[in-house]
Amino acid sequence: MAAVETQAPTTVEINDAIFCTHFKEVCAECNFDGREENDSFFGFDAIDREGLECPPATQTKDGTYQCKKHGSTSCNQCYGWKKQINRARTQAKKAGRK
Numbered sequence: 001m002a003a004v005e006t007q008a009p010t011t012v013e014i015n016d017a018i019f020c021t022h023f024k025e026v027c028a029e030c031n032f033d034g035r036e037e038n039d040s041f042f043g044f045d046a047i048d049r050e051g052l053e054c055p056p057a058t059q060t061k062d063g064t065y066q067c068k069k070h071g072s073t074s075c076n077q078c079y080g081w082k083k084q085i086n087r088a089r090t091q092a093k094k095a096g097r098k
Contacts, residue, residue, distance in 0.1 A: 011034065015079035016041060017052070017079070018038055020032040023056075023057065024054070025052040025054075027051075038081065038085060039085060044089060048092060050088050051088075052081065052085065052088065055068070055079075056068040
């Protein structure tokens with residue numbers, strides 16, 4: 001009987017946003033870009049903006065992620081993705097990217 005290898009997930013979901021296993025929204029190492037999916041989930045049209053990076057996080061017993069700084073799975077300071085995406089979109093528009 002052949003051994004079955006279990007693969008680690010290629011993405012993680014942290015408070016409704018998708019990141020690679022390195023906690024990056026855009027990662028050259030993984031060849032991953034979650035900006036379009038995250039923009040869409042939070043109600044934005046996709047544009048060329050800088051990718052978000054998730055603050056250091058740990059996984060709880062039930063498999064969800066919590067910020068290390070505040071120990072919360074729904075921390076608005078660390079995981080306020082809609083606000084962070086909006087800020088990145090504003091910066092991209094100022095830089096002339098669309």
